[in-house]
Amino acid sequence: MRWTKEKYFLETSELLKLAGPLIASNLAFTLLGSFDTIFMGRVGPIELGAVGVASTLFLATSTIFRSTVGATMILVSQAFGANDKDLIRKRFQQFICLALLLSPIAFLLPKLFAWYFTITKPDEIVKALALSYMTIRSFGLPFSLFSKTISSFMLGVGNSKIPMAVSWTTVFVNVIFNYLLVFGKLGAAP
Numbered sequence: 755m756r757w758t759k760e761k762y763f764l765e766t767s768e769l770l771k772l773a774g775p776l777i778a779s780n781l782a783f784t785l786l787g788s789f790d791t792i793f794m795g796r797v798g799p800i801e802l803g804a805v806g807v808a809s810t811l812f813l814a815t816s817t818i819f820r821s822t823v824g825a826t827m828i829l830v831s832q833a834f835g836a837n838d839k840d841l842i843r844k845r846f847q848q849f850i851c852l853a854l855l856l857s858p859i860a861f862l863l864p865k866l867f868a869w870y871f872t873i874t875k876p877d878e879i880v881k882a883l884a885l886s887y888m889t890i891r892s893f894g895l896p897f898s899l900f901s902k903t904i905s906s907f908m909l910g911v912g913n914s915k916i917p918m919a920v921s922w923t924t925v926f927v928n929v930i931f932n933y934l935l936v937f938g939k940l941g942a943a944p
Contacts, residue, residue: 775918776909782921786928787813790887793932804883811870811884812891815863819895823853823903830910846907853903857896864889 787809794805826849833841867888871881901924905917934940 772914775914779918779921782925785925793936804880808884808887812888820902824906826903826906827910834911849903853899860892860895863892
């Protein structure tokens, strides 16, 4: 098969239709912790340090869980390629159950983070603030697991635009709540 200029541009545009939203989705997930850090920089250096350490540690930990349920995409896409609707449904249900089984671990993560800080011995104020931040983020992990499972399902059936929209909506909601809660706006206590 000979590649013509038209064939090359057609293939490239098809690839970008799928990959562009994936790139944007991954950027959005990374920006969640970054915006937390940016907002805390306006509060003070200790708070900034605490959230910087905490968001990095939480991102590393949560990536393990999110990658596990992200395998939904692989198995669903195989079933989708085989045009096996029953297998698509079965794979999706299996990964929803996996997300449900992994969710209680999120409530154990604050203990793991506390143990980590016992070993690394940071400043007590940084430790307390970082643990508070990571505890709040840990309680949101079950929602993140279900969201990742559903996004991976959507990607497996070839829809990358809805997961991108959900990812960016999450970023914008996070920025709004950061503004309200960090700075105590609209009656929210800082």
